[in-house]
Amino acid sequence: MTTDDCIIVGGGPAGLTAAIYLTRFRLRTRLFDCGSSRASWIPCTRNHAGYPEGISGNDLLARMREQADKYGVERQDARVERLTPEDDETFTVHAGDQTYRARTVLLATGVVNHRPRHLTPEVHDPAVARGLLRYCPVCDGYEVTDRKVGVIGTGDHGMREALFLRSYTRDVTLIAPEAEHALDPACAAKLDDAGIARINGPCGGYAIEGHQLAFDTARGRMAFDSVYPALGSRIRSRLAVEAGAKATDEGCLEVDDHQRTTVPGLFAAGDVVKGLDQISHAMGEAGVAATTMRNLLSEQRPLRR
Template identity: 45%
Template sequence: MDGDERELDCAVIGGGPAGLTAALYLARYQLKVTVFDDGLSRAAAIPFSHNVPGFPEGIRGVDMLSRMRDHALRYGAHIAKTFVTGVSRIGSRFLVSVQGRQIEARAVMMATGVTDRRPKMPVALHDAAVSEGLLRYCPICDGYEVSDRKIAIIGAGSHAYSEALFLRSFTRDLWLVSPEGDFDLSKREISSLKQLGVQLVAGPMIDITLSGKSIRIAGAGGVFDYDAAYPALGCDNRSGLAKMVGAELTSDGCIKVDKHLRSTIPYLYAAGDTVAGLNQISSAVGQAAIAATAIRNDLSKQVLLCR
């Protein structure tokens, strides 16, 4: 690990856009901050994004994260590429457990994000499909790129229904593929989709392969090629560390925060996808700026920060 991390002003857990933005702000506030990055940021899997402000030609996720790391490092933040295995509270301090040791911090910011639920397919094939833009996880990010193309949504229930309504504004050639068999939709929802021209393909889904520039989905309803597919299977919030230290979570596992991104535990903050809201780079960056400023202001009440 870089630097003396035994006594931090703030430990930032998560090296995605939220965590790195918070580190930049905290470092420029002249606080001692380390980002603990386990390398699992969802942003790293973005093959090319065109909705990050300031990059009209688009930018790869790994390149964006590299730029953000360099920016934070320039102002004195440290980045430790390691897993955090635990967080505990001792008096007014936190103990962050990494690599068999504990690091003390006055404050902790959780930027741990979420994990997408993937369709059943080999990891290498999945990653290749994502890299080629044939498997996509965020219609908010890239619905524009699939305009007027043949698109499949893999999923069932209310989440898949909402995603179908959202994507229908980009293309008429939209298909909802049930992965297990039942669409788990009401008669009203099914009627609504049919009125919109959404094709319903009953499962179970048997296989997913790549065929040239298409993604091929085989199932009980037949074999079809699509220009791209969106898994609408939900995601799992990586809020376990916050729960470990006693923070209150929402019903869907997000870390509960106030308008300044403070959790229910004093000096524990959260920003990005692990907080309820729009899972977007821009909103994560904004939340991180708010959280970092709250951290600076809250810590200044403990010890005068004037030079």
């Protein structure tokens, strides 16, 4: 079995950035992409530097794939099921019914956003494409300036997202996803001070109505220009944790300043490390990880032309 220098798990901005770096370091690099990058859901990002008119997530990913392919990455459309560290400073990677070996591994598996219950794909997907449903106020809060915005969430997390969006528009409503709000007095006081309305759930009956996303609440049917679910996310760190890497209680992988996990030779970059939900941040971490991987391999065996 051929041993790759590097295997990358994840085909989003972090994984593809690492692939570009590693192949340009002239390392034998294989990338596994199961096709679930959250970047593909972005209809148009306008805060990614270098694209003053914005660029869709799919177009950005396509350009990055083309760039990685140009330098010789072995890119495979497959889901990695298991990762096993071996005694001889290599890893065995299991994808489908195939196994692969690598001297180093980078996990760029990201996170999965929790979606509102009862929101079907038939409504969810076109709502995201039209900007009626948004998941990252840091990315696109500017686009909802002076619009009518709903935030589905409660507790401290829901409050913080509603307050963040209040800096863009006066018309923000926080809707509990299931029943009554779970807000302590301090949260409630901050919302009241900001003039943010609070509505109890449950939420359901989602539909696109004209240019708004509408749904049922305890106060009746409501419609918004944009809706932000503030329901948290699931961090896709299982592969690393099962391989022995340490993670926080929330599931974020613990890494050092060079993106090294607690398992030698295993690296991580992007939202699987810290769910900042920013493409630029994920790409920066990937560049650091790839350079460190190259230097580690050079220490083990001189890299010479």
